[in-house]
Amino acid sequence: MTADADIIDELRVAGLLGEGDIVLDPLTGGVSCDVWKVESLVGPIVVKRPLPQLRVAAEWLAPVERGTSEVRWLRRARGVDSMIAPEVLAELPGHAFAMRFLPGCPVWKDELMAGRIDSAFAAQVGTGIAAVHAATADNDGDRADFANDEMFRALRVDPFLLYVARHDADLAPALTALADDLSGRKIALVHGDVSPKNILVSADGPIFLDAECAVYGDPAFDLAFCTTHLLLKAVWSGDVRLNEAAAALVAAYRAGIDWEDAGDILLRSGKLTAALILARVDGKSPAPYLTDPEHKHVVRDQARALIRAPEPVDALVTHWKRTLA
Ligand SMILES: Nc1ncnc2c1ncn2[C@@H]1O[C@H](COP(=O)(O)OP(=O)(O)O)[C@@H](O)[C@H]1O
Ligand SMILES: [Mg+2]
Structure with a gap:
């Protein structure tokens, strides 16, 4: 059979x-x-x-x-x-x-690539991710149900952070420290793959799919992962509305943080965003649409500088350049 x-x-x-x-x-x-x-x-x-x-x-x-x-x-x-x-x-x-099956709901990535960029929707994504984090923060049941550290290490920490560290002696200490910090934090339920290709656009807001990497860990990761995709697409398209969408995502997420100091998590998220951005040009799973050498250069330059001198993710998004000019 x-x-x-x-x-x-x-x-x-x-x-x-x-x-x-x-x-x-x-x-x-x-x-x-x-x-x-x-x-x-x-x-x-x-x-x-x-x-x-x-x-x-x-x-x-x-x-x-x-x-x-x-x-x-x-x-x-x-x-x-x-x-x-x-x-x-x-x-x-x-x-x-x-x-x-959810009928009539396009994938958010397809909407963004087609130039249909809606900051209000990006804000709803931020609100949705933060709601799951807030509801699961410091929860022993969730901690026990999602003790998937080995899986998260194999699918996220290793390919995205440590792979680049192994190939870049210069950034290795910062990336290894970041990987250790990420692996050590057990704060809330992390989705692990909040990418626009895993979000459906419904009339009532975002629908999140594809939570295979879910782990009880550092919620900063989800915000960083999604922000990364928007900032890479901003370079690819040159469209300022993608920077605005990223800012709306971060601002809405920030408004939902009630389990820890917002400054702490936004800084962790900024560090992770820089590392994930670099991983999407020099890592094991490069963004398929970032093929133009000029685009890669813009992304790599900023990501490397941000790994050396981290910024909180809200500032990172504000300063993110789509071109080097
Ligand atoms: N419940 C659903 N309703 C509508 N479309 C869905 C649904 N689940 C998955 N899809 C579609 O299938 C695609 C792949 O599903 P996903 O869960 O992301 O699997 P994969 O792990 O293979 O990426 C999604 O991007 C979406 O287009
Ligand atoms: Mg998917």
Whole structure:
């Protein structure tokens, strides 16, 4: 029996499919999972099954248990605000799961790349991430449910921070210290992949997907990860509205910080943003759209300077240049 036939059987066992012909319609975009859309008895659903090896050029192994981390994050986030994550309908063998398909919701990355840049939406993203952080800060249950440090190290700390450190003796001490600091902080539930390609744009605001890297850790990471994407796209497009969107994201996030001093987390987030930005030009997973050498130069120059002389993420965003002129 093929793997796809297995999935159909499993969905039948879960009561989501009747008899008759079923079409698994692959959804594009993912490198780490099989993702299909299926017409089910309860309407369109998405089935997601983690792959043991990511589909990227460099070898990159990842334990399939991350599928279960994602389910836990989606459920926990819906507990905070039912509008910000899709409903999980069933857990399936092999850490696969089914969730409700959200119709008519474009991926935020596609909107941004098409020049539809909405700062109010970026602010809602900041509010949504901060709401999950605030609700889970200093929570022993969440700390126990998301003790995924090994996974976070393999999928985030190592490829994004330590990979660059290994290839850059000059910045290695700062990046290694940053990686240690990140790994040591257990403050709130981190999504781990807050990228515009993992956010759907609904009429009611952002819907967060793809929480395979969820960990109880430093919330500064999520803000940094998302800010990084907006600032890279600002260089790629030269569009000032992306700087404005990044500023709106950070300001809205800041307004939601109630678990620690805002100055502390914004500085940690600024350091992480600088490191993640550099990782997107010189790291293991470079941003696919940053191919122009001039763009890379603009990004690399600023990121290196910011790693040496860190700024809080709000100041970093304000000072971020789209060109060197
Ligand atoms: N519940 C959903 N409703 C609508 N589209 C979805 C849903 N879940 C995933 N998608 C689409 O599938 C794509 C891949 O899903 P994602 O969870 O990000 O998987 P991957 O880990 O492979 O990136 C998303 O970018 C989005 O376009
Ligand atoms: Mg994704």
